[in-house]
Amino acid sequence: MTFGQKVDFSLTAVTxxxxxxxxxxxxxxxxxxxxxxxxxxxxxxxxxxxxxxxxTAQQLGLPPFTTITYWWEVATADGTVIPVPAxxxxxxxxxxxxxxLMAEEGGTAVTIYWTGEELETGGVAHEILRERLPRLxxxxxxxxxxxxxxxxxxxxxxxxxxxxxxxxxxxxxxxNPALGVVMxxxxxSKTARDDLSRxxxxxxxxxxxxQAAGTHYETIPPWFKEGLAVWLEGDELAAGERVLATAVTxxxxxxxxxxxxxxxxxxxxxxDAQSAALVSFVQVRYGERALADLAAAFAVGEGCETAxxxxxxxxxxxxxANWLTAERPRPAAVQFFRENGLWLLLxxxxxxxxxxxxxxxxxx
Numbered sequence: 305m306t307f308g309q310k311v312d313f314s315l316t317a318v319t320x321x322x323x324x325x326x327x328x329x330x331x332x333x334x335x336x337x338x339x340x341x342x343x344x345x346x347x348x349x350x351x352x353x354x355x356x357x358x359x360t361a362q363q364l365g366l367p368p369f370t371t372i373t374y375w376w377e378v379a380t381a382d383g384t385v386i387p388v389p390a391x392x393x394x395x396x397x398x399x400x401x402x403x404x405l406m407a408e409e410g411g412t413a414v415t416i417y418w419t420g421e422e423l424e425t426g427g428v429a430h431e432i433l434r435e436r437l438p439r440l441x442x443x444x445x446x447x448x449x450x451x452x453x454x455x456x457x458x459x460x461x462x463x464x465x466x467x468x469x470x471x472x473x474x475x476x477x478x479x480n481p482a483l484g485v486v487m488x489x490x491x492x493s494k495t496a497r498d499d500l501s502r503x504x505x506x507x508x509x510x511x512x513x514x515q516a517a518g519t520h521y522e523t524i525p526p527w528f529k530e531g532l533a534v535w536l537e538g539d540e541l542a543a544g545e546r547v548l549a550t551a552v553t554x555x556x557x558x559x560x561x562x563x564x565x566x567x568x569x570x571x572x573x574x575x576d577a578q579s580a581a582l583v584s585f586v587q588v589r590y591g592e593r594a595l596a597d598l599a600a601a602f603a604v605g606e607g608c609e610t611a612x613x614x615x616x617x618x619x620x621x622x623x624x625a626n627w628l629t630a631e632r633p634r635p636a637a638v639q640f641f642r643e644n645g646l647w648l649l650l651x652x653x654x655x656x657x658x659x660x661x662x663x664x665x666x667x668x
Contacts, residue, residue, distance in 0.1 A: 305393070305395070306398075307361075307368075307395070307396065307397050307398045307399060307466075307469065308361055308397075308465075308466070308469025308470055309360065309361060309469070310358050310359065310360050310361070311358070311359055311360075311361065311364065311366075311372070311395070312356070312357075312358050313328055313330075313343075313356070313357045313358075313359070313374060314354070314355065314356045314357075315328075315343075315345075315353070315354070315355040315356075315376050315388065316352070316353065316354055316355075317352075317353045317378070317388075318350075318351045318352055318353065319351050319353060319378075320351045321380045321381070321384075322347075322380065322381040323345065323347055323353060323378060323379070323380055323381065324379045324380060324381050324383075325342055325378075325379045326342070326343045326345045326353075326355045326376060326377070326378050326379075327340055327341070327342055327343065327376065327377045327379070328340065328341050328343050328355075328357050328374065328375075328376055329374060329375050329376070329377065330359075330364060330372060330373070330374045331372075331373045331374070332364065332365075332366060332367070332370045332371065332372045332373070332395070333367055333370040333371060333483070333484045335364075335365065339359075339363075339364055341357060341359075343355045343356070343357045343376075344356075353378075355376075361469065361470045361471065362470070362471040365470075365471055366395055366470050366471075367470060367472065367482075367483035367484065367485070368395070368397055368455075368466045368467065368469075368470055368472075368483065368485065368487070369394075369395065369396060369397065369453060369455060369483075369485045370395050370483075370484065370485075371392055371393070371394055371395070372392065372393050372394075372395050373390050373391070373392045374390065374391055374392075374393075375387065375388055375389065375390040375391070376388040397455075397466050399462075399466075400419045400458075400462075401419065402417040402418065402419060402455075403417065403418050403419070403420075403423070403426060404416070404417055404426075405426040405427070405429075405430060407430060409433065409434065409437055409452075410437070410438070410441060411446075411447075411448035411449065411450070412437065412441075412446070412448075412450050412451075412452050413449060413450065413451050413452065414430070414433060414452045414454065415451075415452070415453050415454070416429050416430060416433075416454045416456065417453070417454065417455045417456065418455075418456035418490060419456070419457070419458050420458065420492060420493075422492060422493035423493075424493035424496065425456060425490050425492065425493045425496045426456070428490075428493070428496040428497050428500060429454060429456060429490065429496070429500055429504060432497075432500055432501060432504050432505065433454070433504070433508070435538075436504075436505040436508065436536055436538070437508070439536060439538075440508065440509060440512055440536055442592060442596065443532070443592065443595055443596045443599050444512060444513070444516050444596065444599045444600070444603070446512065446515050446516060450515060451484075452486070452508075452511070453484070453485045453486065454485075454486040454487075454488070454504070455485060455486070455487045455488075456488060456489070456490040456496075456500070457487065457488070457489050457490070458489070458490070458491060458492075459489060459491065460489050462489075463479075463487055463488075463489055466487070467479070467487075478506075478507065478510060479507060479510075481507075481510040481511045481513065481514035481515075481521065482514060482521070484511075485511075486504070486507045486508055486511050487507070488500060488503045488504050488507055489503070501537075502537045505533075505536040505537045505538070506533040506534065506536065506537055507533075508536065509532050509533035509535075509536040510529065510533055513529060513532065513599070513603070516599070516603045517602065517603040517604075517605075520602070520603060520604060520605040523602075523605055523607075524602040524603070525563065525564040525565070525602065525608045526563055526564070526565070526566060526567050526575070526579070527560070527563035527564065527575075527578070527579040527582055527583075528579070528582075528583065528598065528599075528602055529579075530567070530575070530576055530579040530580070531579035531580050531581075531582050531583030531584075532583055532599070534576065534579065534580035534583070535580060535583045535584060535587070544573060544574070544576055544577020544578075544580065545577070547573050547574050547577055548574065548577040548578060548581055548631070549633075551574055551578070552628065552631045552632055552633075553632075553633065557574070557578055557628065558571060558574060558575055558578055559624075560582075560620055560623070560624040561608075561620065563575060563578065563579060563582075564607075564608035564609075564620070565608075581627070581631065582627055583595065585626075585627045585630060585631075586598065586616070589626070589630070590616060594615055594616060597615045598611055598612070598615050598616075601614060601615060608620065
C-alpha cells in the first residue's frame with residue numbers, strides 16, 4: 305500500500321475444485337456501497353490459486369485515514385460461491401511519523417495524531433477539545449462510543465496534499481466532514497494554541513453535525529452549519545463584527561431565505577458573520593434548548609422554514625425581522641441613557657435633594 309497512490313490486494317488458496325470467477329469486494333468509510341471487481345487468477349495443476357489486484361486511491365475514492373474492509377468471493381464451475389472472511393486494514397498517511405494521544409471524553413473516543421518531536425502539541429489540542437466539546441454535546445448529543453479521530457498536520461500544504469492525493473480537496477478551506485475525520489494545521493507546539501483555537505472547534509462542529517445528520521447533512525441550511533461552527537469557536541462576532549455592522553446599518557444584509565439555501569460566493573465574509581450572529585441570537589433570545597431543538601430538526605431533514613416555525617413559533621420572515629431589530633444600532637441618546645441611566649437618575653436625585661435643602665422654608 306502506498307498512500308495516495310495504490311493499494312495491492314492478493315489472494316492465495318489451494319483447491320482441487322475448478323474455479324470460474326474470483327470477485328474482490330472493498331468497503332471504506334464514506335462509500336455508500338462496496339466496490340467490486342472480477343480479478344484475474346491462475347490455478348496450477350496442484351490446486352494452488354493466486355489472484356492479485358492493484359487499485360489506485362482515486363479509483364476507490366479513499367478518504368485519508370479510513371478503514372478499508374475487503375473480502376473475496378470465489379465461484380466454482382458448478383456455481384457454488386465460497387466466501388472468504390473479511391479483512392480490515394487502516395489506510396494511513398505514511399509520509400509522517402505520527403504521535404498519538406487517546407482519551408475518552410464523555411462517551412466519545414478521541415484519538416489525536418500529530419507530527420514532530422514536541423509532546424505539547426497533542427496536549428494543547430486535547431485541552432481545546434475538552435473546553436469546547438461539552439458545549440457542543442449540550443446542543444447535539446451523539447451516541448456513546450462515537451469515534452473522533454483528529455489529525456494535526458504540520459502545514460496547510462501538507463494537509464491539502466493528503467486530500468488531493470486521494471481525489472478530495474478543501475471546500476472553502478474546510479475538510480468534508482463525510483470523510484469521518486477532523487483535519488487541521490498545527491505548525492509547532494509554540495504556536496499550537498493560536499493555530500488551533502478557532503479551526504479545531506470549527507471543524508469539530510461540522511464533523512459533529514455530519515455524525516448526527518448523516519445523509520441529511522447536505523440539506524442543513526448553510527447559515528446554521530457555519531453559524532454553529534463559529535459559535536463553537538467561542539468568539540461569535542469578533543471576526544466579522546465590522547462587516548456585519550456596516551451591512552445592518554446600510555440595509556444590505558443577505559436575505560435569510562438565501563442563506564437557507566447557499567452562501568453567495570461574492571459575500572462570504574458577510575455570510576459567515578451573519579450566520580454566526582443568527583445562531584448567537586437564537587441562543588441569547590430563545591435559549592440553548594431552542595438551539596438544540598433547531599439542530600435536532602435540521603439533523604432529521606426538516607427544511608429551514610419548517611424548523612424555524614416549529615421551534616421558534618414564528619415564520620422565517622418574522623425571525624429575520626426580530627434578529628435585525630436586535631442588531632440595529634440604537635439612537636445615540638437612547639443608547640447613552642441605557643448605559644448611563646442609573647447614574648443620571650442618581651445625579652438628578654442629588655440635585656433635587658440639594659434644591660430642597662437650599663430652598664426649604666425658613667423657620668420663624
